[in-house]
Every structure is written in C-alpha cells, then in structure tokens.
Amino acid sequence: MGFFIETLIGGLMAGMLYSLVALGFVLIFKASGVFNFAQGAMVLFAALAMARFSAWVPEWLGVDSRLLANGIAFVLSGALMFAVAWLIERLVLRHLVNQDGATLLMATLGIAYVLEGVGSSIFGSDIYKIDVGMPKEPVMILEESIEGGLLINREDFVAALIAALLVSLLWLFFQKTATGRALRAVADDHQAAQSIGIPLNRIWVIVWCVAGLVALVAGIIWGSKLGVQFSLATVALRALPVVILGGLTSIPGAIIGGLIIGVGEKLSEVYLGPFIGGGIEIWFAYQLALVFLLFRPQGLFGEKIIDRV
Amino acid sequence: MSREFGELILDLQNVSLAFGGVKALTDISFDVREHEIRAIIGPNGAGKSSMLNVINGVYRPQQGEIILRGQHFTRMNPYKAACAGISRTFQNIALFKGMSVIDNLMTGRNLKIRSNLLQQAFWWGPARREELAHRARVEEVIDFLEIQHIRKTPVGRLPYGLQKRVDLGRALAMEPSILLLDEPMAGMNVEEKQDMCRFILDVNDQFGTTIVLIEHDMGVVMDISDRVVVLDYGRKIGDGVPDAVRTNPEVISAYLGASH
Ligand SMILES: Nc1ncnc2c1ncn2[C@@H]1O[C@H](COP(=O)(O)OP(=O)(O)OP(=O)(O)O)[C@@H](O)[C@H]1O
Ligand SMILES: [Mg+2]
Numbered sequence: 260m261g262f263f264i265e266t267l268i269g270g271l272m273a274g275m276l277y278s279l280v281a282l283g284f285v286l287i288f289k290a291s292g293v294f295n296f297a298q299g300a301m302v303l304f305a306a307l308a309m310a311r312f313s314a315w316v317p318e319w320l321g322v323d324s325r326l327l328a329n330g331i332a333f334v335l336s337g338a339l340m341f342a343v344a345w346l347i348e349r350l351v352l353r354h355l356v357n358q359d360g361a362t363l364l365m366a367t368l369g370i371a372y373v374l375e376g377v378g379s380s381i382f383g384s385d386i387y388k389i390d391v392g393m394p395k396e397p398v399m400i401l402e403e404s405i406e407g408g409l410l411i412n413r414e415d416f417v418a419a420l421i422a423a424l425l426v427s428l429l430w431l432f433f434q435k436t437a438t439g440r441a442l443r444a445v446a447d448d449h450q451a452a453q454s455i456g457i458p459l460n461r462i463w464v465i466v467w468c469v470a471g472l473v474a475l476v477a478g479i480i481w482g483s484k485l486g487v488q489f490s491l492a493t494v495a496l497r498a499l500p501v502v503i504l505g506g507l508t509s510i511p512g513a514i515i516g517g518l519i520i521g522v523g524e525k526l527s528e529v530y531l532g533p534f535i536g537g538g539i540e541i542w543f544a545y546q547l548a549l550v551f552l553l554f555r556p557q558g559l560f561g562e563k564i565i566d567r568v
Numbered sequence: 569m570s571r572e573f574g575e576l577i578l579d580l581q582n583v584s585l586a587f588g589g590v591k592a593l594t595d596i597s598f599d600v601r602e603h604e605i606r607a608i609i610g611p612n613g614a615g616k617s618s619m620l621n622v623i624n625g626v627y628r629p630q631q632g633e634i635i636l637r638g639q640h641f642t643r644m645n646p647y648k649a650a651c652a653g654i655s656r657t658f659q660n661i662a663l664f665k666g667m668s669v670i671d672n673l674m675t676g677r678n679l680k681i682r683s684n685l686l687q688q689a690f691w692w693g694p695a696r697r698e699e700l701a702h703r704a705r706v707e708e709v710i711d712f713l714e715i716q717h718i719r720k721t722p723v724g725r726l727p728y729g730l731q732k733r734v735d736l737g738r739a740l741a742m743e744p745s746i747l748l749l750d751e752p753m754a755g756m757n758v759e760e761k762q763d764m765c766r767f768i769l770d771v772n773d774q775f776g777t778t779i780v781l782i783e784h785d786m787g788v789v790m791d792i793s794d795r796v797v798v799l800d801y802g803r804k805i806g807d808g809v810p811d812a813v814r815t816n817p818e819v820i821s822a823y824l825g826a827s828h
Contacts, residue, residue, distance in 0.1 A: 436688035437674075437681045437699060444664045444675045451662035454624060455742060456650030456679035465685070 261407045266525050268411065272419035274521020279422040280477050280498040281505065281513035282429065283470035288507050289446035290466040291352065291459075293363045300371035301471060302495035303487075304343070304378040306478030308336040310387035310487040329391050333475075340471030343374070348464045356459075375492070384489075389482040393417055418480040425476055426514060429469065438465065446508075500548030506561025516559065520544045574602030577778055578623065578746060583632030585618055585802075592618040593629065594802045600746070605772055605779045607789045610799035611822060616782045617659050619799070620748045623780070624649040624656050650679060655744035657735040659751050659782075665724035669734050672723055673709055676741030677702040709740050713767060729760040736767065746778045747771065753785060761785070765792055790814065798822070 280298060287295045312332035322328060351366050394413040402408035433439035445452040445462045453459055474495070481491055497520065505516025524540045532539055551558060578600040585593040592615045600606045608616045621627040623634065625644030634641045636652055655676070664672050680702065683695035710719055713733050718726060723734055732752060739747055752768065753761045769792060771777050783789050789796060790810040798806035798813060800822040806813045813819055 432689060435691075436685075437678070437683070437695075437702075438685045438688055440667075440671055440675055441678050443667060443671075444678075447664035447666055448662050450626065450646070451658065451664065452675070453646040454626070454650060454656055454658075454662075455676050455738065456647060457675065458647055 261405045261409055264405070265409050265411075266529050267522060268409070269415065270522030270525035271518055272412070272415040272521070273525065274518040275419040275422040275426075276477055276480060276517070277497055277501045277520050278514040278517025279426060279473055280495050281501040281517050282426060282510060283473035284498050284502050285505075285507065285510055285513040286442075286466045287470055288502070289510075290442060291363075291463050292360060293352070293367060294360060294507075295470070296364060296367040297371040297374060298470065298474065298498055299492035299494075299496035300374040300378075301340070301343070301474035302478045302481070303489065303492040304374045304478075305336055305340055305471065305475035306389065306482035306487045306491055307378045307382040307387065308339050309333065309475065309479050310389045310482060311382040312336055313389065314387070325390070325392070333479075336475055337472060340475050341468050344467030344471045345464055347467055348460060352463055353460060371492075375489075387482075387487040389479055389487060391479060391483055393480075393483050414484060418484070421476065421480065425473070430510075442466065497544050500544035502558070503548040504551050504558055506558030509558065509560035512558055512560030520547065523547060574604075576600075577602045577637055578780075579635040580619075580623070581633045581635065583619075583622055583629045583634075585615075585622060585627055585629040591802050592627075593622065593799075596632070596799070596802075596804050598797050598804065598807060600778060600780055602778055603772070603776055604794040605768070605781060605792055607793035607796045608780065608782045608799065609784070609786075609789055609796060613801075614799040615802040616799055617750055618802075620656060620750050620780065620782065623748060624654050650742065653745035654748065655739040655742040655746075656748035657732075657739050657750055657752060659754070661728075661731050661735050663723045663731060663735055663738065666722060668722055669710070669715060669719050669726075669737070670703075670706060672734055673706040673737050673741045674702065676738040677706065679742065705743075706741055709737050712740070712770070713737050714763075729756050732756065732760075732764070733767075736764075740771065743775075744777060746780065749779065749781045749783075751782050751784065753783060753788060761788065768792060 280302065283301075284295055284298050287293050309332055312335045313328050316328045316331045316335075317323065320331075347370060351370060355363055355366055394417060397410050397412045399408045400411055433443060441452070441457045442462055442465065444455075444457055445459060449459065452462075477495060478487075478491065481494055485491065485494070498517075501516040501520050502513055503516075504519060505512025505514070520543075524543045527543050528537070528540045576599055579597075580599070581597050583593055583596045584591070596615075596619065608619055610616050618627060622629050623644070625646045625648060628643055634644055636654075641648075664675065667675075681698065683692070683698050686692075687695040688699075710716055713736065715730065715733060715737065718730060718734075723731055726734065732755075736749070736752060739749075749768070753764050756764065765788060768779060768781070772779050781789075781793065793810060795808060796806070796810055796813045797804060798816070798819045805822055806816040806819040808816075
C-alpha cells in the first residue's frame with residue numbers, strides 16, 4: 260500500500276509539470292488556433308539560455324553569489340523568451356492569419372527547427388547543468404500512520420509546488436485582470452473580439468509570452484533534474500498527448516490530463532513493466548493519446564472534434 | 569416622424585463584394601447621417617449582413633470606398649472600425665459563451681482601458697480603480713437594458729431573447745457613436761420585440777447614437793426608422809423615408825416575389 264501511494268504521488272508530481280507545459284500549449288491553441296509543435300523546442304531553448312546565462316553572468320559581472328547569478332540569468336532568459344514570442348508574432352503568425360490549421364502547424368515545425376538551430380549556435384550544444392539549488396535528498400514522511408512510511412522525492416515535490424503555483428497565478432491573471440478577460444474573449448470568438456476592439460496581434464504576443472515563461476520554468480526544473488540536452492525537447496513534447504487527452508481547448512483538461520499522464524506513466528512502469536518490459540514511461544503517454552484519438556478525439560473536456568490539424 | 573438629421577457620418581460609395589461567383593453586393597452606394605436610425609431591408613440573401621460586414625471591415629469589398637467622418641477607407645478592419653466608434657451585434661449572436669454577462673459587457677470596455685498588462689498583473693491601485701470605474705459604466709448599461717437579474721449568469725445558458733439583449737449590451741458598453749444591429753429582434757416574441765424597440769429608440773434618443781439596423785419585421789422597420797434602404801440580390805432597389813419606400817413599385821414586387 261505504501262509503495263502504491265508513493266508511486267501515485269510520484270506520478271502526480273511529475274504530472275504537474277506536464278500540466279504546466281500543456282497549459283502553454285492550450286493557451287496558444289485557444290487564442291490563435293495554432294497547434295504549437297515548437298513547445299518542446301521552446302523548453303529546450305529556455306533551459307539552454309538559463310544554463311548558459313547562469314554560467315556566464317558570474318564571468319561577466321565578477322559576482323560569486325549563485326543566487327544572484329541565477330536571478331539575473333532567470334531575468335535574462337525570461338526577456339529572451341519574450342523577445343522570441345514577439346518575433347514569432349511579427350515574422351510568422353502575422354503573415355499567416357486565416358491560413359488553415361495544417362499551414363500553421365507546419366510553421367510551428369519550422370519555428371521549432373529555427374529555435375533548436377539558433378539555440379545551439381548561441382549557447383552551444385554540449386550537455387549543460389542548471390543548479391538552482393533544488394533539494395536532492397528524498398525524505399520519509401508519515402512514518403507513524405503508514406507502515407514503512409512514504410519516501411518522497413523532495414526535488415519532484417518542490418518542482419510540483421512551483422508548477423502548481425504558476426498555474427494558479429496564471430489562472431488568477433486570466434480571471435481577474437482586464438487583459439485576461441480579453442484573452443478569454445479571443446479564445447471564445449475571434450471575430451467578435453476583434454469587432455469590439457481587442458487587437459488579436461497583441462493577444463497572440465501575450466499567449467506566446469506566457470508559453471515562453473511556462474517553457475522557461477519547466478526547462479529549469481527538468482534541466483536541473485536531467486541536465487540540459489537535446490532530449491529535453493522530447494520530454495516537453497509529452498505535452499502533446501496530454502492535450503489530446505485533456506482536449507485541445509480546455510484549460511482544466513490540460514491540468515487534469517497532465518496529472519493523468521504523470522500518474523499513468525509511473526503506475527504502468529511499476530506495475531506493467533515487469534510483464535511487458537521496461538521503458539513504458541516513454542511511450543505510455545502516446546499510446547493513451549492514440550486510444551483517445553480513436554474513441555474520443557475531442558479529449559476528455561474538449562469542445563469539438565479537432566478539425567484544424 | 570420628421571426629425572432633423574445631422575451631418576453625413578458614414579458614406580459607402582459604389583461598393584461591390586463577391587464571394588467567388590456569388591455577387592453579394594453590386595455597386596451599392598448609401599449614406600448614413602448623424603443621429604438617424606437607418607434601416608436596411610430586403611429578402612433573405614439580399615446582402616444585408618454583407619453590407620454591415622463591409623462597414624465594420626469583417627468583409628473587404630473588391631470595389632468601392634467607405635468614408636467615415638470624411639476619412640476615406642478602402643480597407644477597413646474590425647479593430648480599426650471599433651477604434652473609430654463603430655460597434656455592432658451579430659445576426660447569429662457572437663457572445664463569449666463561457667463568460668458571464670458582466671464579463672461579456674466588460675470586454676466591450678477594452679478599448680477604453682488605459683492601464684497596461686504589468687499594472688494589472690500586479691493588482692496596482694490605479695489599475696484596480698480603473699477597473700471599478702469601468703464596472704460602474706457596465707452596471708449602467710445593465711440597468712438600462714433591465715438585465716440586473718442575470719448579470720452573473722454565463723451567457724451560454726441564457727434563452728435566445730436575453731442573449732440578443734446582452735449582445736446589444738456589449739455593443740453599448742463600447743459607447744459607440746455608430747451602432748450596427750443585425751436583426752436584433754429575430755426570433756423574439758411580441759413582448760420581447762417591444763422591449764428591444766424601446767431600447768433602440770432610447771439609445772438613439774438619450775445617447776444620440778447613430779443606428780444602422782437590419783430587420784425583417786416591416787411593422788417595426790416602418791415604425792422606428794428614419795430612412796430605409798432596400799436591397800434585392802445584392803442591388804439597391806429603393807432608398808428613402810419609410811413612406812416613399814413602402815409605395816415604391818420595385819420594392820413591392822421584390823417582396824411579393826420573394827419567398828418569405
Ligand atoms: N462568408 C461568405 N462566404 C460565401 N458567401 C457568402 C458569405 N457571406 C455571405 N455570402 C453570400 O452572400 C449573399 C448575401 O448574404 P447575406 O448574408 O449578406 O444576406 P442577408 O441579406 O443578410 O440574408 P439573411 O436575411 O438571410 O440574413 C448570399 O448569397 C450569401 O450566401
Ligand atoms: Mg443576414
């Protein structure tokens with residue numbers, strides 16, 4: 260029992276990060292109808308920026324404090340991601356207004372390659388470390404109430420906490436501010452939103468900025484755990500099955516979908532792994548998404564069949 | 569009804585619009601004077617909605633010009649139109665379905681919001697006070713349209729007649745100088761129609777808003793509008809005060825010949 264709960268909690272914590280990345284994905288889809296294949300590349304790019312800036316800043320400024328270096332690196336990387344969002348709107352989206360979904364999808368594939376290329380030429384293509392002081396030692400909790408206690412990975416716990424916090428803050432932003440309201444309006448009906456004077460271009464920049472911020476946070480967390488390398492993009496791309504599961508247009512769907520995939524991966528790895536071989540974690544999400552595509556293509560919470568892809 | 573009209577505020581000149589082979593509008597010219605209620609009528613598919621869509625830039629005509637307060641536009645777009653004080657409702661109601669009545673109306677204030685994203689995000693005092701001021705204006709619109717009881721309801725759950733009213737509310741929240749209404753009374757019962765007529769007349773009267781109105785109900789049109797333009801198969805076949813239009817033989821035959 261203790262082991263099962265441990266696995267479950269591990270899955271939920273991992274899933275929270277998928278939820279976060281999926282949220283960036285859903286926002287872009289809702290606001291602009293773009294199926295953003297570049298989400299993974301954005302995570303990689305952001306993580307690369309963070310890793311390199313945090314190494315360069317002490318050299319440039321001659322400061323020694325890791326906290327300060329990380330702080331400055333975070334601000335620089337954030338600014339860079341905003342610049343990327345702005346450029347994407349300027350150079351790509353603006354010229355593809357009213358194109359069909361497939362064209363936009365191809366455009367984001369292009370963006371992904373450009374980001375990966377530019378990322379490795381500016382920042383290099385080795386494996387880099389991000390050290391933001393995440394706790395590495397696991398802790399034992401509830402030793403009295405559960406036999407054997409529960410071993411919790413503190414790094415995953417902190418990561419999940421940060422992800423949950425960011426999701427909540429974004430939610431507040433969308434519900435409580437004028438810009439958030441405009442964003443929800445655009446997501447509901449582009450035509451009407453424009454007719455009452457909401458500039459679509461600005462909203463697009465904002466959702467790509469949010470996706471960039473989300474990518475940065477996820478990039479830092481995954482980067483500090485796994486190291487910053489090319490495979491980060493693939494980890495982040497697991498947001499795709501998450502949104503297929505949750506529904507492309509549903510924000511709660513993205514969050515719940517992320518948790519389901521996180522838990523599913525861990526449980527299947529632990530309980531099915533011994534029978535059908537390990538490595539389930541890698542393909543589980545895609546398999547589940549495939550089942551959904553066959554039987555419920557609009558996902559758990561989606562509004563309509565995906566007709567744009 | 570005889571009233572004084574103001575200046576020419578909106579002038580369409582020789583507008584033609586086609587979708588592939590379908591000619592929605594052919595060489596249409598028509599004007600709107602400040603403060604008037606200008607009706608557009610015609611059988612189904614005559615091009616009435618297309619005309620409104622051209623005015624606020626949802627459709628781009630292949631030919632012709634729009635002159636708005638003396639300014640010439642060959643390409644209008646909905647955002648520009650909104651900035652110029654044109655607001656509209658849609659024939660097939662385009663409210664933000666998932667949002668409450670208040671939120672829908674608040675989106676109508678978007679162009680008037682001065683605080684920026686950062687100030688809003690940090691819940692900065694002046695940004696918050698601004699939001700409250702807009703909220704007060706929206707409450708006035710809510711009172712005006714007598715929809716206090718549904719202010720928190722998600723619009724998707726409202727009956728059709730009320731949705732139409734909220735649609736008007738969102739347009740009014742923009743404090744437009746020109747209001748375009750695409751069949752605001754379609755699908756309503758007699759009582760709801762009377763209410764809607766009253767609101768339209770009050771808006772025109774109290775706020776001096778110029779109104780361009782598409783409506784099928786002849787009784788209503790002849791009653792409330794100052795001038796009427798008649799379209800048929802994308803062509804203009806009549807234009808003038810209600811009495812003149814009513815007795816225009818071409819208009820009569822279009823209406824008798826049309827299935828509606
Ligand atoms: N987006 C569009 N794409 C293709 N054809 C269109 C489009 N919008 C309008 N049309 C065509 O243009 C013509 C005029 O349509 P419009 O909607 O302006 O008519 P209407 O007078 O508003 O009719 P109704 O009384 O039914 O609302 C019709 O033949 C219609 O099929
Ligand atoms: Mg119409």
